[in-house]
Amino acid sequence: MKNIFLSGILLFSVLITGCNQSKTDDSGKADSGKKLVIGATMLSMQNEFVVNVADEMEAKAKELGVELIVVDAERSSLKQVEQVESFIAQGVDAIILNPCEVEASSPAVKLALAAKIPIINVNSETTAKPTAFVGSDDVESARIAMKYISEKLSGKGNVIMMHGYMGQAAQLKRDRGAKEILAANPGLKLLAEQTGEWDRAKAMSLTENWIQSFGTKINAIFAQNDEMGMGVVKALEAAGLKNKMIVVSVDAIPDALQAVKKGTLDATVFQNAKQQGGKAIETAVKAAKGEKFESQVLIPFQLVTKENVGEFLK
Known part of the structure; x- marks a missing residue:
């Protein structure tokens, strides 16, 4: 009986060791025979650009044979942190974070790193440094937009800026980029600035208020994203002021x-959702497998006007 008992213990130990070895190799890399699972928490699936990024992530994950779990943080950094905690508990191989806020979403990054799970920030940043960042330089997008406005106004006029969700990296950086150009063009006056929270309906309402306050004193409006830009256009059209x-x-x-x-919209600044989503998945897969990857992937912005819009509609 004693020999049988010892044999059983030995067999159990061998089985446990075998299971552990099937999950990782000696270097700690994910086993190539195991289907990778990546968890992604997105800022808001009510935002069209974010949805475009998520759609491309789904397409790239399918192409690479990776399981992707996408959840909506609904603009709540607290919910986003909880979602990352859930991913960690599920034992995912990598996490993609589309941060709600620079500061408040940072604990999610720290939790993932503490659990030794690679975390890739896509489109937006956090104070806590992730495993990698895939996105664009939001400061530059605002510089491009405000330079276009300055040129159209010949450096003189009243400008209004509509901010995105306050505290998010894109809002902070686009504010900085726009104000750099305003400072370099003293003939441009910032008449007002307020948040439209990346939302089309809120942007429309806010623009209606600005029309009541300033009327035709407004020469240009810079909306920090297209959702708000479309709300601005709708309000101006209703008031007969778009032209x-x-x-x-x-x-x-x-x-x-x-x-x-x-x-009806004078210009937009192209941000490549397809490349951001695809590169985020590729980077997450490489990090999960322990392969070499770029810690920062920056995708350039491009100005889109009536003259070149056909190139982007293809």
């Missing part, structure tokens, strides 16, 4: 591209 003001926004979502083609 009197320049409107520029960022992202080049399909609605905005059509508006540029039509002439």
